[in-house]
Amino acid sequence: MQKSFSLDLLEIGEQATIRQLDSSELPxxxxxxxxxxxxxxxxxxxxxxxGPIGLQISNSNILIAIRKSEALHIFVEK
Amino acid sequence: MGKTSLFNRITKLHQHVGNxxxxxxxxxxxxxxxxxxxxxxxxxxxxxxxxxxxxxxEIVYNVLADxxxxxxxxxxxxxxxxxxxxxxxxxxxxxxxxxVPAIFVVNMIDEANAKGIDIDxxxxxxxLHTKVYTTDARNGKGIAQLVQAFDERPGYFPGQFEVDSVxxxxxxxxxxxxxxxxxYQTWQFxxxxxISFLTKEQQQILAGIRERxxxxxxxxxxxxxxxxxxxxxxxxxxxxxxxxxxxxHRTNKIDKVLLHPILGYVIxxxxxxxxxxxxxxxxxxxxxxxxENFSALIDYTASVLPEGPLSNLLTQGVLAGxxxxxxxxxxxxxxxxxxxxxxxxxxxxxxxxxxxRWLRPYGLNGKSVIPLMSGVGCAxxxxxxxxxxxxxxxxxxxxxxxxxxxxxxxxxIYVVLISLVIPNETFLGFGLQGLVLNLLYILGVVAALLxxxxxxxxxxxxxxxxxxxxxxxxKTPDWRNVGMNMWEKTSGFLFQAGKIILAMAIILWVLGNFxxxxxxxxxxxxxxxxxxALSEEELDEEVASFRLEHSFLGYMGMGIExxxxxxxxxxxxxxxxxxxxxxxxxxVGTMATVYSLGEDVDPDDxxxxxxxxxxxxxxxxxxxxxxxxxxxxxxxxxLFYAFAMQCMSTIAIMKRETGxxxxxxxxxxxxxxxxxxxxxxxYQLLK
Numbered sequence: 001m002q003k004s005f006s007l008d009l010l011e012i013g014e015q016a017t018i019r020q021l022d023s024s025e026l027p028x029x030x031x032x033x034x035x036x037x038x039x040x041x042x043x044x045x046x047x048x049x050x051g052p053i054g055l056q057i058s059n060s061n062i063l064i065a066i067r068k069s070e071a072l073h074i075f076v077e078k
Numbered sequence: 079m080g081k082t083s084l085f086n087r088i089t090k091l092h093q094h095v096g097n098x099x100x101x102x103x104x105x106x107x108x109x110x111x112x113x114x115x116x117x118x119x120x121x122x123x124x125x126x127x128x129x130x131x132x133x134x135x136e137i138v139y140n141v142l143a144d145x146x147x148x149x150x151x152x153x154x155x156x157x158x159x160x161x162x163x164x165x166x167x168x169x170x171x172x173x174x175x176x177x178v179p180a181i182f183v184v185n186m187i188d189e190a191n192a193k194g195i196d197i198d199x200x201x202x203x204x205x206l207h208t209k210v211y212t213t214d215a216r217n218g219k220g221i222a223q224l225v226q227a228f229d230e231r232p233g234y235f236p237g238q239f240e241v242d243s244v245x246x247x248x249x250x251x252x253x254x255x256x257x258x259x260x261x262y263q264t265w266q267f268x269x270x271x272x273i274s275f276l277t278k279e280q281q282q283i284l285a286g287i288r289e290r291x292x293x294x295x296x297x298x299x300x301x302x303x304x305x306x307x308x309x310x311x312x313x314x315x316x317x318x319x320x321x322x323x324x325x326x327h328r329t330n331k332i333d334k335v336l337l338h339p340i341l342g343y344v345i346x347x348x349x350x351x352x353x354x355x356x357x358x359x360x361x362x363x364x365x366x367x368x369x370e371n372f373s374a375l376i377d378y379t380a381s382v383l384p385e386g387p388l389s390n391l392l393t394q395g396v397l398a399g400x401x402x403x404x405x406x407x408x409x410x411x412x413x414x415x416x417x418x419x420x421x422x423x424x425x426x427x428x429x430x431x432x433x434x435r436w437l438r439p440y441g442l443n444g445k446s447v448i449p450l451m452s453g454v455g456c457a458x459x460x461x462x463x464x465x466x467x468x469x470x471x472x473x474x475x476x477x478x479x480x481x482x483x484x485x486x487x488x489x490x491i492y493v494v495l496i497s498l499v500i501p502n503e504t505f506l507g508f509g510l511q512g513l514v515l516n517l518l519y520i521l522g523v524v525a526a527l528l529x530x531x532x533x534x535x536x537x538x539x540x541x542x543x544x545x546x547x548x549x550x551x552x553k554t555p556d557w558r559n560v561g562m563n564m565w566e567k568t569s570g571f572l573f574q575a576g577k578i579i580l581a582m583a584i585i586l587w588v589l590g591n592f593x594x595x596x597x598x599x600x601x602x603x604x605x606x607x608x609x610x611a612l613s614e615e616e617l618d619e620e621v622a623s624f625r626l627e628h629s630f631l632g633y634m635g636m637g638i639e640x641x642x643x644x645x646x647x648x649x650x651x652x653x654x655x656x657x658x659x660x661x662x663x664x665x666v667g668t669m670a671t672v673y674s675l676g677e678d679v680d681p682d683d684x685x686x687x688x689x690x691x692x693x694x695x696x697x698x699x700x701x702x703x704x705x706x707x708x709x710x711x712x713x714x715x716x717l718f719y720a721f722a723m724q725c726m727s728t729i730a731i732m733k734r735e736t737g738x739x740x741x742x743x744x745x746x747x748x749x750x751x752x753x754x755x756x757x758x759x760x761y762q763l764l765k
Contacts, residue, residue: 023300026544029468031303032127032165033546038308044330048339051435052444054549059311061193061326062162063333063549065431067438070544 007041008053008071015042015058016076025073033064035074080185081157082106083215083556085121088225093121093562105149106566112225120149123466126165128172129270129299132468136274142178143263144275153231154180155224160190160197161551163318164310170206171306175239175262179231183211183224193551194321201317208232216556234260239306241265245298248291255283269298329424329551336428346432349425353416354454361408368408372401391587399583402663403576406456409486411568413455417448418563422555427547434545440527441534443467444545446476450526452567453483454519457728458574459567461735469543471534477735478745479530481728482721484522487663491719492518494666498694499712514716521720529748571727578726582660586668589631597628626672631656639701645718645754646711646761648699658724665719669694710764714757722753 004019018039021030034057035041044063045054052065066074086093089108106121122141123134130136141149154173158166163184173180182202184190190197203210211227213220239262241249252264259267267273267284276284288295336342376397383389420426426448434444445467452460460480467473484492496511503510597604601624605617612620626632635653642652650672657668673693697706707715723729723746732742 021300023297025542027131027296027542028129028299028303029127029131029544030546031300031307032129032168033548034162034165034307035546036304036307036311045333045337045431046339047337047431047435049435052431052545054333054337054431056326056330059320060162060164061320063326063329063551065427065545065547065549067434067545070546 004075004077006072007055007074007076008068010043010076012043012046014078015040016078017041018074019077020075022073022075026070030066030070030074034060034062035064035066041076080159080215081124082121082562083559084157084183084185084213084221085119086556086558086562087215087218087221089119110225113229117225117228120151126162126169127303128169128176128266129303133465133473139270139273140275142173143176143266143273147275152179153228154178155183156180157183157185159186160184160195161193163195163197164307164314167206167310167314168303168306171239172262174207174232174235175260176266177234177260177263179233180208181211181227181230181232182206182208183213185213185215187212188214188216188219193326196319196321198317198319205313205317207235236261239302239309242301245291245293248287248293251287251290252284255280268293269295269302271295326551329549332552333428333549336425337431342428342432346429349420350451353413353451356416357409357413357455360412364408365405368401368404372397372404376401387591390591391584395584395587396580399580400576402583403572403580406486406663407568407572409489410455410571411564413452413486414459414567415560415564417452418560418567419555421448421563422553422560424550424552427549430547431549438543440530441472441475441537442479442527442530443469443472443476443543445547446472449476449480450483450523453480453485453526455567456485456487456571457481457483457725458571458731461728461731464735468545469539471537471539472543474537474736474741475530475533477732478533478741478748479526481723481725481745481749482522482526482529484519484720485662485725487661487725488518488719491658491662491665492716494669494691494694495707495712495716495719498691498707499709499716518716518720521717525721525752529752574727574730578660578730582657582664582726585660586631586657586664589634590626590629593625593629594633595628598625601625601628623673643701644761645757646699646702646708646714646765648701648706650697651706651711651715655718658719658722660724660726662719662724666690673697710761713764714761717760718753718757720753721749721756723749 007016007018010016018035018037018041020037021035040058041055042058043053044056045065047053050068052067053071054063054065056063085106085108088110090110092110093106093108108119108121110117110119120141122138125135125138127135128139128142130139141147141151142154144150156166156170156173158170166182170180170182184197184199199210199212209227209230211220211224213224215221241261245268248268249261249265252268253261256264256267267276267280268287271285271288273281287293336345376393379397380389380393383392417426420429429447430444432444433447437444437446446464449460449464452463457480460483461477464473464476464480467476492515496514500511500514505513593599601621602617605612605620605624609620627636631653632649634656635649638652638656639647639649642655647655650669653672654665654668657664670690673690694707695705698704699706699711729742729746732745733739736742
């Protein structure tokens with residue numbers, strides 16, 4: 001199995017499975033919005049100059065936007 | 079989104095906006111007659127969770143969890159969309175576990191198929207232990223059945239969530255302190271800090287429990303979210319089937335353009351430009367129409383009433399005051415029409431996405447875009463729009479700087495002053511006057527951003543800033559919602575600001591029409607003695623301005639003259655400034671009174687404006703001996719109006735929304751202080 005890395009490293013169009021969220025850095029709202037361990041996400045958009053990242057949560061077909069600084073605390077595996 | 083549509087469908091026009099008691103946050107309330115009685119319905123802010131992170135969400139939690147809350151409902155209607163039904167189920171289960179009767183509605187079922195979602199309602203009903211209703215707010219399907227169900231009371235159901243066994247001891251301790259609450263409610267007390275409806279002692283007990291058992295509320299909330307979602311994910315596997323989502327394909331295609339790193343911004347700024355063009359172009363004929371009719375009404379009232387102070391008060395005080403408010407309605411209505419269109423279609427979330435990166439360095443948030451844009455219409459609804467910003471600091475900074483945006487009320491003052499002091503020439507092919515007007519708008523944005531950057535350094539952050547939001551699928555707007563939203567914002571302005579402007583108009587009228595000594599009451603004698611050779615017409619004018627000079631208002635103007643002298647103003651402009659502290663738009667009317675035109679002057683009526691302008695042009699500042707309105711004093715005055723906090727309604731709404739006089743006062747002092755300093759520098763450099 002591949003080692004997990006932070007979500008912001010994914011390119012547009014890439015899919016990955018969330019393994020873990022750094023819970024000391026992120027509020028529970030991230031879970032409530034559907035960014036749960038085990039969820040498959042696909043990067044759909046990236047705003048320029050390290051702006052927000054738009055991702056699709058594949059099991060619910062919802063688009064969510066988060067900041068890059070938050071994506072740093074979400075660890076995924078391909 | 080769908081929830082408000084449903085609310086509008088059920089209550090039709092029987093709704094009003096009130097306040098939540100205590101916290102005085104806007105509350106949308108409506109009623110419907112059915113089943114032989116009248117139901118009162120509250121449209122709570124949308125949320126997915128009973129662990130609040132924003133003010134909106136806290137309202138929901140307090141209303142649902144606090145049985146003493148006057149808005150605590152007999153029945154909660156949880157509205158789900160097929161697309162994110164899981165999140166709504168979490169909320170529904172939390173509500174039932176709290177012990178609040180709740181029913182479950184799946185709205186927008188007509189879209190479920192297109193979104194590739196298949197729901198087995200029988201299984202869902204068995205799973206939720208309730209009847210599940212299906213509606214479509216767009217065409218009214220299922221609404222009658224839903225209203226029939228308002229007498230149902232599916233009660234406490236200790237459902238799906240079980241507190242982790244390691245926390246049982248903590249829970250048992252808390253239960254002793256709260257014997258009357260359901261287990262889950264007691265658990266929530268442990269898992270949440272700062273629950274505002276608990277007493278100090280109760281909070282201390284809970285803090286003690288958290289400390290003894292080394293519990294962090296953030297960790298508990300996250301654990302609960304994971305646990306609940308995992309369970310629902312498994313349980314719904316056979317109940318909700320998800321296939322390919324066609325809507326999302328379309329949305330993704332549109333987003334490729336609208337969220338494009340370059341094109342996305344080009345389109346956004348083009349739309350912004352279009353919005354402001356439309357606001358001015360579309361509102362102009364309506365404003366002219368209002369203007370004409372109001373002048374006619376004032377003339378008519380003056381003609382039927384016997385002459386005297388009462389007639390004066392009614393025409394120049396009350397009616398002119400009302401006219402001054404109504405004239406802004408078209409601009410504000412059109413701006414909010416366009417903004418709510420952007421919200422309804424789902425585009426506004428894209429704006430948040432595009433702008434967050436550029437607003438963050440100033441201590442703002444992508445979501446600050448909506449208040450800032452609305453601020454161009456009126457700061458009052460704009461400040462309220464900051465409510466969905468989760469981070470306390472970012473919300474505060476947004477509210478503090480929003481009034482710098484050039485609101486509709488500044489426009490008439492700008493128009494009058496610019497035509498007074500800026501030559502009507504062209505510069506690089508552009509009209510110089512128009513250019514200055516545009517610069518003032520840009521100045522508003524710059525002032526907002528710069529002061530945000532400064533405030534960002536000063537204000538301490540209590541929480542980490544974060545941003546997470548949904549980019550909803552694009553959809554055609556629900557016109558009912560658009561119309562309702564537009565009406566709410568506009569009528570809010572009309573009545574809230576209206577009360578203050580009207581009161582000020584009356585106070586000003588009284589101050590301007592009464593004086594403390596006989597120089598006011600016997601003005602004619604004084605003037606005649608000084609200039610015996612005046613013609614009757616000249617005499618009347620002289621008397622009027624002599625009266626004003628010796629009215630209460632005149633003395634007030636002269637009282638602050640030393641203060642405004644360094645800015646290049648005389649006592650008459652001082653009067654304008656004093657009156658503007660109630661509301662900027664009072665300035666033009668006050669100037670008309672000061673320059674003794676008597677009647678209310680409409681800045682949009684060319685002829686009347688010209689008369690006022692020529693008076694103002696020929697006015698000599700008695701301190702400097704130069705024209706009162708020269709380039710230096712004019713620019714100084716423009717800058718003063720651009721920055722100063724001169725709006726009672728904004729002050730009132732800031733107090734309401736921040737809940738503190740501290741920030742309200744800081745804002746007023748900051749804005750007016752900046753205005754004074756900038757105007758001072760400009761005048762001293764230019765004179």
